[in-house]
Amino acid sequence: MISPVTKTTPAFTITMIKGSTTYADAELLTAIRRGDQLNNAIYFIYQQYSQTIQAFILANSGNPADAEDIFQETVVTFIDSVKKDRFRGESSVKTFLAAIARHLWLNELKKRERSEVREKAFENSRDVTEPDISQHMANREVNQQFQEVLGKLGESCKKLLTLFYYENMSMKEILHHLPYENEQVVRNKKYKCLQSLTEMIKQNPVIARLVNKL
Structure with missing residues (x-):
């Protein structure tokens, strides 16, 4: 069971609460754009895709906290992309979410690596x-x-x-x-x-x- 999650961005605030609605990809995009079923849509995304994406983070040098953080950022980025028509279903939702998560995590790893290099250089x-x-x-x-x-x-x-x-x-x-x-x-x-x-x-x-x- 996934607990309620609230995530705030400059564009909007999302809150995940338990829902029973299921969506095909096109229906999910419509629900997000309309906004009247946004909480159900977010819960559906967590139920359907969180394990796969978090498993990717854990398999690539991440810990459980990293996995949860990256998945939440992925959801926020995905919703923002749908609302602004940057994603219109050119690929499957699963593929697009995975691409977002991969991009976010690789950027985070690069940032950490740069920080470690700077610290070692400073210490030496x-x-x-x-x-x-x-x-x-x-x-x-x-x-x-x-x-x-x-x-x-x-x-x-x-x-x-x-x-x-x-x-x-x-x-x-x-x-x-x-x-x-x-x-x-x-x-x-x-x-x-x-x-x-x-x-x-x-x-x-x-x-x-x-x-x-x-």
Whole structure:
């Protein structure tokens, strides 16, 4: 049984509720365009196509949360395409939904790959502050000064970097302490915080001198 789902886009909001109507492809497109049976149409799409599309995501490096998110995005994109006459039944609904899901997921994988590459490049850079950060955080005598530096980045960066370097927490453990969706989001946030710290040191001689003294 699929639970009710509400999805909001700039164009419209969709809510999936249980319905008993079945549709041929042409009938489904008509129901979406007219809008008077939209909830039934959405429920039908979930019932008919969610397992196939989510199985594709799971088979291609995705997890259950990814599969659900991509399927919901697929449904939103499909409905928007039908309403704007970008899809008029040139292929089957199943084929079109699969194409949308594939496109969305491949884009997501590319985005994650680029993020990982950027993070690795940053971590391997010789002039970044990260190799020194662990030393600063391990030294309790200078920790207060360094916490002041981190505080200039904002509370979220301060908490994340403190947990990672001072508490030696893994990305998975940090998820239990900070409100991030998954480990990838934590890695992305950590990368951005380190970037900001590096830029701050480059642009502010006072902070640079403080870090050098730590």
